[in-house]
Amino acid sequence: MIKWFEKWKNEAIYIYEQDPSCQSVWEAFFLFPSIKALKKHQRAHKHYLKKRYTYARWLSERAKxxxxxxxHPGATIGNYLFIDHGMGVVIGETAIIGERVKLYHGVTLGGTGKEKGVKRHPTIENDVEIGAGATILGNVTIGHNSKIGSGAVVLTDVPPHSTAVGIPAKIIKRN
Structure with missing residues (x-):
């Protein structure tokens, strides 16, 4: 029980530190939709791994x-995912999200519908920031410490320490 509380307390502290509109850790813990969605996802993911797919989907649909x-209950999510103004965020089944990732409203981590096989959704490495309305499709990797601009459509890998913008996204900066 203590481990569970510590994890979510730390997540709330991270949100409080990242979001200037958040007035307290308490507010982040009890009121921010990203923590509510992530708590439900953690529970749904456990059931998904035990092949209880229908129940896992039911939990994720309630959270949505x-x-x-x-x-999706199959998505793998690291610690400190900050979803700011989360309305419209979609994270696909085989998506993998690293540590300290920031997603803004309307972000899609989806598939193209053309991939076959196990991995159909993006991998987001650590310390990545993805702007509002960005769409990342397919089995692509966004390298650590990268930024994806608002409204970008990413269809290919983005190397670490890069900034990608546009439709289709192009690398405009490498740090």
């Missing part, structure tokens, strides 16, 4: 209805 954030 309550928060506007759609996370």
């Amino acid at each position: 209805f309550k928060t506007g954030i759609e996370i």
Whole structure:
């Protein structure tokens, strides 16, 4: 029980530190939709791994209805995912998200519908920031410490320490 509380307390502290509109850790812990969605995802993911697919989807659908954030129970998510203004965020089944990632509203981590096989969704490495309305499709990797501009459509890998913008996204900066 203590491990569970510590994890979510630390997540709330991270949100409080990242979001200037958040007035307290308490507010982040109890009221921010990203924590509500992530708590439900953690539970749904456990059931998904035990092949309880229908129950896992039911949990994720309830979370989507309550928060506007759609996370497939099969997605793998690291610590400190910050979803700011989460309405319309979609995270696909085989997506992998690293540590300290920031997603803004309307971000899609989806498939193209053309891939076959196990891995169909993006991999987001550590310390990545993805702007509002960005769409990342397919089995692509966004390298650590990269930024994806608002409204960008990413269809190919983005190397670490890069900034990508546009439709289709192009690398405009390498740090």
